[in-house]
Amino acid sequence: MTKRPILIHPDPRLKKVSAPVPDLSDDLRRLADDMLETMYDAPGIGLAAPQVGVNTRLIVLDCVKAEGEAPRPLIMFNPEIVAASDERSVYEEGCLSIPEQYGEVERPAEVSLRWIDRDGREQQEDFAGLWATCVQHEIDHLDGKLFIDYLKPLRRQLITRRMQKLKRERARV
Ligand SMILES: [Zn+2]
Secondary structure, three states, X not given: OOOOXXXXXXXXXXXXXXXXXXXXXXXXXXXXXXXXXXHHHOOOOEEEHHHHOOXXXXXXXXXXXXXXXOOOOEEEEXXXXXXXXXXXXXXXXXXXXXXXXXXXXXXXOEEEEEEEOOOOOEEEEEEEHHHHHHHHHHHHHHOOOOHHHHOOHHHHHHHHHHHHHHHHHHHHO
């Protein structure tokens, strides 16, 4: 497995709508494994393929945070929300493409999700709590949407300027 560089906002590749996966291939499985390694290393709890510059509908996540609890790495090709609760919840979200910036986002508290797993099998499962927020955040990436798009315009512009500055600084070293 290889760690891949994570794109930092603003980047046109983070704003594109990603294409569905027609058929699983070894290349796509390798990409998914690389993404998990990249995510754990960051460290983060979710990563979408556009964040490593690939505009394909693939996300990985593991929202197990409690110490001593077994990790639960999930690889989802073509993830799709098939139902969402009316009840909503608010989480302070962050993003590996927008380092060290956070903002409260309100989303459905529970979602029912369908996806294709690493072995090409269709899966369906309900997610709640942090998992529900995380899958929605990652699926947003596949539609070119970032969590800062839910924030007030001034806050979004402030964060974007900070990221432009961060990218200039990183380019200099
Ligand atoms: Zn993100």
